[in-house]
Amino acid sequence: MTTAATDPQPAPPRPEAIRIEGLQKSFGTLNVLKGITLTAREGDVVAVIGGSGSGKSTMLRCINFLETPSSGRITIGGEPVAMRADGSPADRRQIERLRQSLGMVFQQFNLWSHKTILENLIEVPVHVLRVPKAQAVARAERLLARVGLAEKAGTYPAFLSGGQQQRAAIARALCMEPRAMLFDEPTSALDPELVGEVLAVIRDLAAEGRTMILVTHEMKFAREVASHVVYLHNGRVEEEGPPEAVFGAPRSDRLKQFLKSVG
Ligand code: ADP
Ligand code: MG
Numbered sequence: 001m002t003t004a005a006t007d008p009q010p011a012p013p014r015p016e017a018i019r020i021e022g023l024q025k026s027f028g029t030l031n032v033l034k035g036i037t038l039t040a041r042e043g044d045v046v047a048v049i050g051g052s053g054s055g056k057s058t059m060l061r062c063i064n065f066l067e068t069p070s071s072g073r074i075t076i077g078g079e080p081v082a083m084r085a086d087g088s089p090a091d092r093r094q095i096e097r098l099r100q101s102l103g104m105v106f107q108q109f110n111l112w113s114h115k116t117i118l119e120n121l122i123e124v125p126v127h128v129l130r131v132p133k134a135q136a137v138a139r140a141e142r143l144l145a146r147v148g149l150a151e152k153a154g155t156y157p158a159f160l161s162g163g164q165q166q167r168a169a170i171a172r173a174l175c176m177e178p179r180a181m182l183f184d185e186p187t188s189a190l191d192p193e194l195v196g197e198v199l200a201v202i203r204d205l206a207a208e209g210r211t212m213i214l215v216t217h218e219m220k221f222a223r224e225v226a227s228h229v230v231y232l233h234n235g236r237v238e239e240e241g242p243p244e245a246v247f248g249a250p251r252s253d254r255l256k257q258f259l260k261s262v263g
Pocket of ligand 2: 056058185
């Protein structure tokens with residue numbers, strides 16, 4: 001006898017937020033990305049690890065077209081990015097729109113130094129996206145409070161510590177209400193005592209189910225927050241899997257060596 005009607009159904013897979021397929025990127029004759037395939041579903045925290053020069057930043061920069069891929073396919077929120085045969089974007093407006101749906105946080109905080117923290121947060125929403133100013137300010141204030149900077153809205157970046165500046169940069173990215181966040185070594189430029197406060201903010205975002213791709217050298221943190229870990233070596237995905245597998249039972253000798261060198 002079957003009880004099909006009451007059998008628990010497997011949960012449908014969460015929708016894809018970011019998918020890259022066969023991504024290649026060369027700078028002149030230097031072949032930096034050699035065919036990277038990776039998917040982040042909604043709510044995934046994908047940690048990208050790998051040695052210096054392995055192509056981590058280039059990959060992130062290709063995802064939001066700060067670099068033009070040489071070939072491959074990129075799909076954001078189910079929408080394929082229209083690319084010409086040479087990888088260049090076929091539709092500038094699509095690129096602008098998709099880029100705005102991805103919040104990017106760089107190693108260097110990249111705040112506008114001549115604007116206050118609040119002005120940094122509302123600049124693009126108000127002047128590019130035409131969000132009414134009162135609404136943008138309210139959102140910015142809420143996000144500043146969220147990253148522990150409610151008191152710093154009127155302050156210029158130079159008067160903030162590196163950790164505070166990076167938290168402000170994260171709040172600024174969140175002001176765009178991004179579909180996903182891309183972090184490129186967000187704590188690498190910080191004094192060691194300031195790393196924790198930035199990781200705490202990222203940990204919070206992960207806990208609330210934010211989709212993110214996080215390039216990081218913080219292996220302990222990656223192991224703790226990632227749902228999936230990708231190890232890049234020389235422009236290729238050398239190994240990937242759940243954090244317990246990648247960190248706990250690495251298979252490739254290169255990954256084993258890498259983990260030893262950073263551990
Ligand atoms: P990672 O972030 O893993 O350290 P990158 O993506 O920054 O690695 O760099 C990968 C390789 O690509 C390096 O050899 C780097 O020198 C090279 N590269 C990155 N950006 C450029 C560029 N704009 N022009 C030429 N070479 C570049
Ligand atoms: Mg890098």
